[in-house]
Amino acid sequence: MDTEGLSKGEQTRREIIAAAHTLFVKQGYHGTSMREIAKTAGLALGGIYNHFATKEDIFRAVFVEYHPINYIFPALAQAHGESTEALLRDIARHIIAGLKEDPDFINLLSIDIVEFQGSNASSVLRTRLPALEGVYRQIVSASSNDLRPIPPLIFLRSFFGLFISYFMTGYILNLAPELPDEINQNAFDYFIEIFLHGVLSDTGTHRGGKNL
Amino acid sequence: MDTEGLSKGEQTRREIIAAAHTLFVKQGYHGTSMREIAKTAGLALGGIYNHFATKEDIFRAVFVEYHPINYIFPALAQAHGESTEALLRDIARHIIAGLKEDPDFINLLSIDIVEFQGSNASSVLRTRLPALEGVYRQIVSASSNDLRPIPPLIFLRSFFGLFISYFMTGYILNLAPELPDEINQNAFDYFIEIFLHGVLSDTGTHRGGKNL
DNA sequence: CCTACCGATCGGTAGG
């Protein structure tokens, strides 16, 4: 985490967030004590309360700081492609790359559901959905509109659900190493291929994706 | 829960499981005390330990007892359809009906990930995957094989991922009631439509699904 | 199946 040019207080705050993230992901929310967070961050228990009023506040900060949306938006900005298909493929590739680098968000999301009934996920969604809708409009207008008629919000829900599906099933499957490797081999390539074939109209001559 | 013809001990055991399920789903794992479970099940704290050695044992029993696979298999058995498409559509309809009746499994799955690193989900998968592969073979052989060439395990992963995607996104979206209703309107119809269009080859004349 | 109780640890706060 970049700590240059930050006040001492802000530095400590970031160390608390980083420590809490590591521990929450590994041990869960109630499985992580304020004492552990303090120790890992390099200060005494009481010191935490100069930066966060409650443990819940810490989780909120961790959830927002490590939310995939932070790298999804930059990824969307630099994605490009001539056809709708190529664009979606490139966006997916960027998002997958980001998620593979930080696959622990599944744990944070699970904590949010178990302990906070998903209120943090919902809050982030509320904040960012308008921008995501903008991205959708960009996608359909950037190329000849060869998407099947799917309501924009359903399209977005389905597209992001694809990543949830891939990472949730992958998380569980990776715990069963005796399973045939077939289940992981190029799995996301197939996932995105199924999705693209599912949302693109099959009338055009634009299909540039590799065949299955 | 059906308690006829059960021994007193087995009855109590089931009451503990039912009480624990209700509380775990509402309050999480560490948020639920053994005392609460005991009280809800109608016995004293110490009494629980005549039926379960640890709190983890109770969670394992709850997870297995309320796992969707319990109604997915019967649903698969009674599903029917002339084409691959019709069959998949009918299976999905049955599974969705079951999940809508008991949407709280998301919470159990989240607890499993947070507290047990997904080991219970993985264990159920290990036990049931062979039977699911059998179902897949049944699907491809029951009708003219009009599926695109997707490895069987990837197909299964993608198919069940569809339900995870739908219910996870739905869980979070339903917390934001101010969002346009478009995002929920017939959402699963679109989800299954995208999936089917994605996995079925588009060469045949078999497509009987409604157009989007 | 209960009453009574354990070693330990919880999130949060006190004065300085």
Place this chain on the structure above:
DNA sequence: CCTACCGATCGGTAGG
């Protein structure tokens, strides 16, 4: 009056 933090301890609760 600010910040960052200490050693010690608060009232309650955890699984067993």
